[in-house]
Amino acid sequence: xxxxxxxxxxxxxxxxxxxxxxxxxxxxxxxxxxxxxxxxxxxxxxxxxxxxxxxxxxxxxxxxxxxxxxxxxxxxxxxxxxxxxxxxxxxxxxxxxxxxxxxxxxxxxxxxxxxxxxxxxxxxxxxxxxxxxxxxxxxxxxxxxxxxxxxxxxxxxxxxxxxxxxxxxxxxxxxxxxxxxxxxxxxxxxxxxxxxxxxxxxxxxxxxxxxxxxxxxxxxxxxxxxxxxxxxxxxxxxxxxxxxxxxxxxxxxxxxx
Ligand code: CAA
Numbered sequence: 368x369x370x371x372x373x374x375x376x377x378x379x380x381x382x383x384x385x386x387x388x389x390x391x392x393x394x395x396x397x398x399x400x401x402x403x404x405x406x407x408x409x410x411x412x413x414x415x416x417x418x419x420x421x422x423x424x425x426x427x428x429x430x431x432x433x434x435x436x437x438x439x440x441x442x443x444x445x446x447x448x449x450x451x452x453x454x455x456x457x458x459x460x461x462x463x464x465x466x467x468x469x470x471x472x473x474x475x476x477x478x479x480x481x482x483x484x485x486x487x488x489x490x491x492x493x494x495x496x497x498x499x500x501x502x503x504x505x506x507x508x509x510x511x512x513x514x515x516x517x518x519x520x521x522x523x524x525x526x527x528x529x530x531x532x533x534x535x536x537x538x539x540x541x542x543x544x545x546x547x548x549x550x551x552x553x554x555x556x557x558x559x560x561x562x563x564x565x566x567x568x569x570x571x572x573x574x575x576x577x578x579x580x581x582x583x584x585x586x587x588x589x590x591x592x593x594x595x596x597x598x599x600x601x602x603x604x605x606x607x608x609x610x611x612x613x614x615x616x617x618x619x620x621x622x623x624x
Contacts, residue, residue: 368409372399375406378557380564382410382419392430393423395475400453407460414623417564417571419460420556421483422467423476425549428492431474434501451475451506458482458508463563463575467556468492469549473531478507481516484575486542487556488534489549494542495531515582516542567605568623 368375374385384406386393393399410416423429432451440450457479466472466483473495480486480494488494496509504510505526514522517540525532537543547555563571573596580592600606605621612619 368405370402370406372396373402373406377416379561380415380417381557381560382406382413382416383553383557384419384421386421386423386429389424389426391433391435392427392471393476394430394433394435395479396433396436400457403457404453407457407464411460411462417462417566417568418560419462419464420467420553420560421464421479422553422556423469423472425489425491426470427476428466428468428470428472429476429479430471431476431497432507454479454482454507461572461575463560463571465556465560467552468494468543469552471531474498474505474509475507478505478509478512481508481512481542484578485544486537487552487559488537488543488546489552490534490546491549492534492537492543492546493531494525494537495529496526497529497531499527500529513542516540565621567603567609567619567621569603569605570600573600 370387372386372388374387376383384403386399388394388396388399407419410419444450454475464483466480466486468480468486469489469491471493472480473493474497477494477496496505496513498505498509505513510522510526513525521540524530532540534543534546538546577593577596581589584592604624605619608621609619
């Protein structure tokens, strides 16, 4: 399928999506959202794909929601259409998604990166929630996901001042999992995704569910949830194979069942 705002490729078991609106620093408009839903949907139904990498350009992962699209809207427009809520579907992706961020990840761009399971940052990455400088606040989860990721002090600093933080600060405060040289960004993200895609799919999906549950429930409920998923994996052929392969000192051959 041909996309107007994305470049979509497959690299063996990994789906690679590049945001591609260079003239607007990958600003997120309604076409990007519709196309991302389409691309995610096609990777999710494709059994051969085990993980997804979402990236932008060298200069910008994404510079936010499209300000030119939003500027004329009034309260009734955004309230009636529940503007921006469509992005919730992107956050609910079942297969693991790695954000590979180079350059600006601002506003909705930072929020989109945070919807992914983890962020690998180029040493050139810059993160921020500058909505306050436009007379609004984050609307795609920035006040919530950023606070959970980095804590109140740093989130307040970023959301109230609109300042940007560089990759080193983002790694220090726990927003990104690792920093790599900019020219190795996509390669490193594809390698991490390929590793995930090579593992048993049921355990990968459950691991993702379990970690996400930690953000939404009490410790006791979370532990119970984890234990149930852990027990259920003993019903898979891949558990037998994974453990047998370890004992026999060979590579496991997972069947994803
Ligand atoms: N929306 C629409 N267009 C954007 C954009 C955005 N978020 N960000 C950049 N662009 C456009 C610019 O208007 C410019 O287009 P023209 O050439 O037609 O003028 C083009 O991209 C290049 O941008 P700049 O000339 O500004 O590039 P720069 O290198 O000088 O600056 C930047 C880069 C600091 C990222 C600057 O573009 C910027 O501040 N962008 C806006 C960042 C922002 O405020 N994001 C939050 C948006 S609101 C939001 O996201 C709400 C939400 O939570 C859902």
